[in-house]
Amino acid sequence: MTESALKAESRKISDEGLDKGVEKLTPAKIEQVINSVLANETGARLKVYADTCVHCGLCSEACHFFLSNDRDPSFSPAGKVKQTLWEILKNKGSVSPAFIRRAAEVASTECNLCRRCAMYCPFGIDIAYLMLVIRRICHKLGVMPQYIQTTAHSHSATLNQMWVKEDEWIDSLMWQEDEAREEIPTLRIPLEKEGADIFYSVIGPEPKFRAQLIYQAAVIMNAAGLNWTMPATPGWDNSDMCMYTGDNEMMGRLKKAHFETAMRLKVKRIVMGECGHAFRSIYDMGNRWLSWKMPPIPVTHAIEFYHELLREGKIKIAKKYDKAVTLHDPCNIVRGKGLHEMSRYVVNQTCENLIEMHPNREHNFCCSAGGGVINCGPPFRNKRVEGNKVKAEQLFVAKTKGAKVVIAPCHNCHGGLEDIIHHYGLNMELKFLGDIIYECMEKK
Amino acid sequence: MNDSDIKDWDIAKKEIADIGNWKGMFEWVEEPHVSPDGEKIAAVVKTGDMEFGVCENGTPWESVFDKVWYLRFSPDGRLTALVSDAGEWTVAVDGQTWESRFEFVWNTKFSRDGSGIAVAAQNGRQYFAAVNDSPWEQTFSDMSNLTLSPDGKSSAASVQTVAFGESDIFKFQEGCYSAALDGKAWDMNFVNVWEMSFSPDHQHLAAEVRLNLYDYTVAVDGIPWEQKFSSVWKPEFSPQDGSVTAPARIGGGWTLVRNGTPLWNSRFVQLWHHRYSPDGKKIAAVVSPHFGRWTVAIDGTAWTHNFGDLVTDLVFSPDGNRIACVGKDDGKWTVSVDGQPWTGGFDMIWRPVFSPDGRRVAAKAEKNGRYTVVIDGQPLKEEFRAVWDPVFSPDGEKILICGIEGSGEKYFRQVMRLADI
Numbered sequence: 001m002t003e004s005a006l007k008a009e010s011r012k013i014s015d016e017g018l019d020k021g022v023e024k025l026t027p028a029k030i031e032q033v034i035n036s037v038l039a040n041e042t043g044a045r046l047k048v049y050a051d052t053c054v055h056c057g058l059c060s061e062a063c064h065f066f067l068s069n070d071r072d073p074s075f076s077p078a079g080k081v082k083q084t085l086w087e088i089l090k091n092k093g094s095v096s097p098a099f100i101r102r103a104a105e106v107a108s109t110e111c112n113l114c115r116r117c118a119m120y121c122p123f124g125i126d127i128a129y130l131m132l133v134i135r136r137i138c139h140k141l142g143v144m145p146q147y148i149q150t151t152a153h154s155h156s157a158t159l160n161q162m163w164v165k166e167d168e169w170i171d172s173l174m175w176q177e178d179e180a181r182e183e184i185p186t187l188r189i190p191l192e193k194e195g196a197d198i199f200y201s202v203i204g205p206e207p208k209f210r211a212q213l214i215y216q217a218a219v220i221m222n223a224a225g226l227n228w229t230m231p232a233t234p235g236w237d238n239s240d241m242c243m244y245t246g247d248n249e250m251m252g253r254l255k256k257a258h259f260e261t262a263m264r265l266k267v268k269r270i271v272m273g274e275c276g277h278a279f280r281s282i283y284d285m286g287n288r289w290l291s292w293k294m295p296p297i298p299v300t301h302a303i304e305f306y307h308e309l310l311r312e313g314k315i316k317i318a319k320k321y322d323k324a325v326t327l328h329d330p331c332n333i334v335r336g337k338g339l340h341e342m343s344r345y346v347v348n349q350t351c352e353n354l355i356e357m358h359p360n361r362e363h364n365f366c367c368s369a370g371g372g373v374i375n376c377g378p379p380f381r382n383k384r385v386e387g388n389k390v391k392a393e394q395l396f397v398a399k400t401k402g403a404k405v406v407i408a409p410c411h412n413c414h415g416g417l418e419d420i421i422h423h424y425g426l427n428m429e430l431k432f433l434g435d436i437i438y439e440c441m442e443k444k
Numbered sequence: 445m446n447d448s449d450i451k452d453w454d455i456a457k458k459e460i461a462d463i464g465n466w467k468g469m470f471e472w473v474e475e476p477h478v479s480p481d482g483e484k485i486a487a488v489v490k491t492g493d494m495e496f497g498v499c500e501n502g503t504p505w506e507s508v509f510d511k512v513w514y515l516r517f518s519p520d521g522r523l524t525a526l527v528s529d530a531g532e533w534t535v536a537v538d539g540q541t542w543e544s545r546f547e548f549v550w551n552t553k554f555s556r557d558g559s560g561i562a563v564a565a566q567n568g569r570q571y572f573a574a575v576n577d578s579p580w581e582q583t584f585s586d587m588s589n590l591t592l593s594p595d596g597k598s599s600a601a602s603v604q605t606v607a608f609g610e611s612d613i614f615k616f617q618e619g620c621y622s623a624a625l626d627g628k629a630w631d632m633n634f635v636n637v638w639e640m641s642f643s644p645d646h647q648h649l650a651a652e653v654r655l656n657l658y659d660y661t662v663a664v665d666g667i668p669w670e671q672k673f674s675s676v677w678k679p680e681f682s683p684q685d686g687s688v689t690a691p692a693r694i695g696g697g698w699t700l701v702r703n704g705t706p707l708w709n710s711r712f713v714q715l716w717h718h719r720y721s722p723d724g725k726k727i728a729a730v731v732s733p734h735f736g737r738w739t740v741a742i743d744g745t746a747w748t749h750n751f752g753d754l755v756t757d758l759v760f761s762p763d764g765n766r767i768a769c770v771g772k773d774d775g776k777w778t779v780s781v782d783g784q785p786w787t788g789g790f791d792m793i794w795r796p797v798f799s800p801d802g803r804r805v806a807a808k809a810e811k812n813g814r815y816t817v818v819i820d821g822q823p824l825k826e827e828f829r830a831v832w833d834p835v836f837s838p839d840g841e842k843i844l845i846c847g848i849e850g851s852g853e854k855y856f857r858q859v860m861r862l863a864d865i
């Protein structure tokens with residue numbers, strides 16, 4: 001065993017989904033599943049990537065896991081491929097259950113699919129795509145970390161991420177409407193308003209843990225005088241952990257429900273809350289799996305939406321936020337859609353002082369929560385947080401320059417950064433853009 | 445509403461209500477709804493502090509409630525709403541509440557003729573359906589996909605039948621869900637049960653099911669097909685012979701299968717929302733013939749013309765000879781009839797409506813914030829602040845247009861002769 005393989009073995013974390021999952025595997029089953037995925041579900045792209053990589057290691061410098069783990073090659077992007085896909089290809093799918101367990105752990109808990117490394121590779125090799133292929137294989141083999149698999153089950157049973165029952169969803173909207181009416185007596189969260197311009201869509205955790213975000217969104221919609229609605233049926237959740245467990249069929253089912261809800265409501269667009277991965281799912285992966293090249297109903301991310309409202313003067317800032325802030329760029333919306341200048345516009349319009357972290361914009365370091373890694377739950381928490389010392393260092397530098405608040409316009413980033421801030425004792429506050437806008441806007 | 449139920453085909457134009465006046469009567473007036481015959485217009489209104497009611501043609505319901513939502517007219521013209529009174533929820537029909545009380549109600553469904561009204565309901569964290577004020581006897585720890593038979597005589601839903609801890613992934617994968625018909629769950633459990641359909645006689649129920657994380661099929665009356673697929677969509681019963689068809693994914697492509705075996709030879713990148721013609725002889729579906737393109741296929745053969753963004757709202761003419769759908773290309777919405785799209789795009793267009801003889805097609809449409817009705821591709825000269833789905837007269841010579849006109853808020857019901865348009 002090489003030194004790094006030994007290290008990898010020593011960091012084995014027990015997880016019921018992985019441990020029990022591999023117990024059922026046989027070499028024949030593994031070989032059959034792998035070869036069927038490779039033959040039927042991957043194409044030229046995988047082959048080109050596998051054949052083109054010259055093992056130069058340039059991508060290593062891109063990866064926060066590598067940089068944060070004393071440059072341990074097993075955490076480098078190419079190292080992750082080496083421990084997974086290359087072995088699989090070399091052995092034509094004939095690998096052991098123990099190998100699959102390790103491959104599942106690498107692909108699901110040691111890579112955020114953040115795509116930073118693809119920018120550093122001279123050939124643009126997309127390691128995230130390769131890790132998704134591994135996850136797909138692991139899904140088909142039934143070897144998936146327990147927590148994220150639970151989430152995938154919730155998606156399948158309820159069409160949302162958090163086991164929110166149909167009535168609980170409606171009840172939380174009515175409750176937020178009641179709360180908001182204490183502040184703005186005429187405010188409505190219009191349910192099932194057919195023909196509205198906007199369907200406001202959120203992710204599963206919002207009604208469950210962050211209901212104030214729905215309240216704030218309602219205040220913003222109200223102040224901007226928009227014709228909007230929220231559905232009272234499943235299909236309201238834009239999030240998608242099935243995309244990250246490799247359950248593509250469920251990913252498609254979720255996006256179908258989401259877009260068909262928009263079609264049923266006859267809205268002109270979906271405005272979605274501050275979330276990175278959901279954007280990837282509805283703007284790229286989920287829609288395309290269903291054969292919608294672009295979202296069939298246009299999707300506006302919260303950053304674009306706030307940008308539009310501020311630029312067009314639809315909402316006005318009464319007083320700018322006066323604590324110095326820094327801004328985290330969520331991978332899925334900067335590398336996925338280049339929204340980094342818009343988010344800066346929003347911050348500059350609403351905050352007195354933005355202190356940048358470096359590198360930033362499309363070169364940002366991921367929060368290490370993304371790609372479903374945080375959803376793999378407590379067993380992998382330390383690895384995730386320790387695997388992102390570089391983010392902690394970035395935040396620390398911003399803090400020494402005066403930043404008190406970190407703005408992260410993505411739910412997962414919030415979770416990830418919260419853990420980092422706590423673990424490294426950074427003592428910074430975390431906010432969504434919506435929190436800042438709500439706090440600083442003129443309310444009608 | 446059946447167009448033959450509309451009695452008043454002779455009145456040219458009639459003002460029904462002036463919503464502007466309502467605004468003086470109430471703190472606020474929510475978005476209005478119109479009865480299928482156009483004779484009634486109603487809205488949820490705020491009547492006082494934490495107090496809501498319903499105003500219909502200018503007359504408020506006698507009762508007021510803590511909350512009123514999901515105001516909808518049934519196909520037979522009764523006005524329904526979900527209401528809460530002192531923290532208890534129920535259904536109000538034309539101002540009269542059901543006797544049953546619930547901790548919550550939602551998801552109102554109507555039978556085709558409106559005689560059946562179903563809701564999903566919850567009491568003490570137990571879930572069930574209630575039809576015409578009769579709750580199911582059995583309750584479940586979760587329920588979704590409430591479905592009412594077209595005749596309103598039966599209701600069904602996906603239900604949770606086995607308790608499991610959310611983090612117990614292996615228990616979940618053993619199958620903890622089933623379908624319940626009139627409250628009685630099928631014997632067999634599944635990993636998931638999704639959308640379902642009734643046979644025309646409401647005796648049989650077919651549902652999309654997942655047998656494990658990978659194998660999907662259709663279960664009819666609780667018995668899954670032998671054949672398994674990598675995915676399926678909602679099944680339908682043939683009105684002709686009671687067979688069940690569903691879109692199924694085979695080897696990366698989609699086709700239509702009947703009782704488990706492929707019915708269509710063609711494969712599509714996507715295929716869903718299949719519909720039978722009224723006589724059951726033809727089947728049409730929304731399909732994607734190649735990646736990123738959308739159209740309609742009839743008995744497996746796709747129209748030549750296709751759309752880039754989406755196709756939805758597929759409808760057969762009453763005689764089954766024609767098909768219309770809504771399509772969108774480059775952000776512009778239109779209607780396509782028998783594969784021929786109307787020219788001129790709209791910002792939004794609603795489900796097309798056929799005349800009884802199938803010769804004419806009309807749809808509500810929106811452009812630049814104004815609404816109109818488009819008939820055979822030609823928008824009416826009149827524009828509206830709001831308009832509702834048009835209805836053709838039984839002889840196909842007239843069309844009923846209901847809308848709020850011009851700059852005011854007067855709601856009119858208007859019968860136009862198609863020959864005069």
Ligand code: SF4
Nearest residue numbers: 063111112114115117
């Ligand atoms: S975490 Fe990001 S940078 Fe590291 S390997 Fe994965 S995609 Fe590449």
Ligand code: SF4
Nearest residue numbers: 053054056057059121
């Ligand atoms: S930079 Fe590209 S070619 Fe070099 S090791 Fe990384 S993936 Fe391979």
Ligand code: SF4
Nearest residue numbers: 276330331370412413
């Ligand atoms: S969670 Fe946020 S930063 Fe982290 S991968 Fe998603 S978008 Fe990236």
